[in-house]
Amino acid sequence: MHYDVFNGDADGILALLQLRLAEPKDSTLITGVKRDISLLKQVDPAKATSVTVLDVSMEKNIDALQPLLDKQIPVFYVDHHRAGDIPESPFLKTMVNTSAEVCTSLLVNDHLQGKYYLWAIAAAFGDNLQATAHRHAQRLGLSSALTKQLEQLGVYINYNGYGRSVEDLHFHPAALFEELLNFASPEPLFANQGSLFYQLQQAYNDDMAKASSAEILFDVDHCKVVCLEDAAWSRRVSGVFGNDLANQMPDKAHAVFTRNVDASYTVSVRAPLSNKQGADEICVQFPTGGGRAGAAGVNALPESQVQQFIQVFSEYYK
Incomplete structure (x- = not known):
């Protein structure tokens, strides 16, 4: 059995x-909300014949990766997050690049020699790699209208991944993937007013309107x-x-705190x-923290550490 x-x-x-x-490959899909990154432990080594892992930190999944390699199960691992020490194994093939200008979809795009580049550009926009995505669009001669649609699509799909549980989401990520698998190109989504693109657009606009009244906890020139x-x-x-x-505000660092029911906070850092x-260096100093250089987060920051976090955050970018 193959696992994706x-x-x-x-x-x-x-x-x-x-x-x-x-x-195309028959596979068992393992995914979840964006912050659910310890996914590899859900793979059953007794059933797995091969595994593909995409866009989750190897550092956070190393304890589940090693048993697969020990059982001589081939693993293809593509990612741009903190990797830690990458195991040496003939059964592990990796494409890992932690540059702040790279995302997993762009690595896959290179692997496939640009075969589905529109999807890769949308993903780059979704990961907020604005300059990188625009460079790819310009190099490929995409119109400004199509580029804008790809940007919106990436943002909306990314937005759909955030939540405490999949019940918070508009689409389960596995279901969203399976729906998109019907399209070799995203362009038909833009032409159909009933498509998930427009469904997510409406939901995104509604939620972002509410966010405009966010409470400001700290605000200085640099963060x-x-x-x-x-x-x-x-x-x-x-x-x-x-x-x-x-x-x-591209010259300013940002942190978005979201209150949790247990008095802790979920934190997104840009x-x-x-x-x-x-961003990753700041977040890994706190329990449940992780991410990459440009964007990282903490899943459950205790209320007692809020001021400490703000101090570390502010001092880093001062």
């Missing part, structure tokens, strides 16, 4: 979409921290709202777009 293990955000979904459009209430809509926008703030580094 992938992050439930735009990058993970669209990376797998490119692979399966190019290489800003805002807080959202404990609600399904706020959990859905926590990441894309951070991206939106970063795009509005490094300044003009200095895309440090």
Whole structure:
């Protein structure tokens, strides 16, 4: 049995979409909300014959990866997050690049020699790699109208991945992947007013309108921290709202806190777009923290550590 293990955000979904459009394969899908990254432990080594892993940190999954390699199960691992020490094994094939200008879908795009480049560009936009995505679009001669649609699509699919559980989401990431697998190109989605593109667009606009009233916890020249209430809509926008703030103020770092029911906070951090580094270094200092240089987060920051986090955050980008 083959397993496809992938992050439930735009990058993970669209990376797998490119692979399966190019290489159709019956597989068991393992995914979840964007922050559910310890996914590899759900693979059953007794049933697995091969595994593809996309857009989840190897560092966070190493304890589940090693038993698969020990059983001589081939693993293809593509990612752009912190990897830690990559095991040496003839059964592990990796494409890992932690550059702040790369996402998993762009790595898959290179692997497939650009066969499904429109999906890769949408994913780059979804991962808020605005400059990178625009460079690819311009190099390929895409119209400004199509480029804008790809940007929106990436943002909406990414938005769909945020939530405390899949019940917060509009589409389960596996179901969204399977729906998109019907399209070799995203262009038909833009032509159909009833497509999931327009369904997600309406939901995104509704939720982002609510986010405009976010409480400001801290705001100085180099960084800003805002807080959202404990609600399904706020959990859905926590990441894309951070991206939106970063795009509005590219020289400023941003952190979006979302209240949890247990008095902890989910935190999304965005490094300044003009200095895309440090987000992961900040977040890994706290329990349940992780991510990459340009964008990272903490799943459950205790209330007692909020001020400490803000201090570390502010000092890093000062």
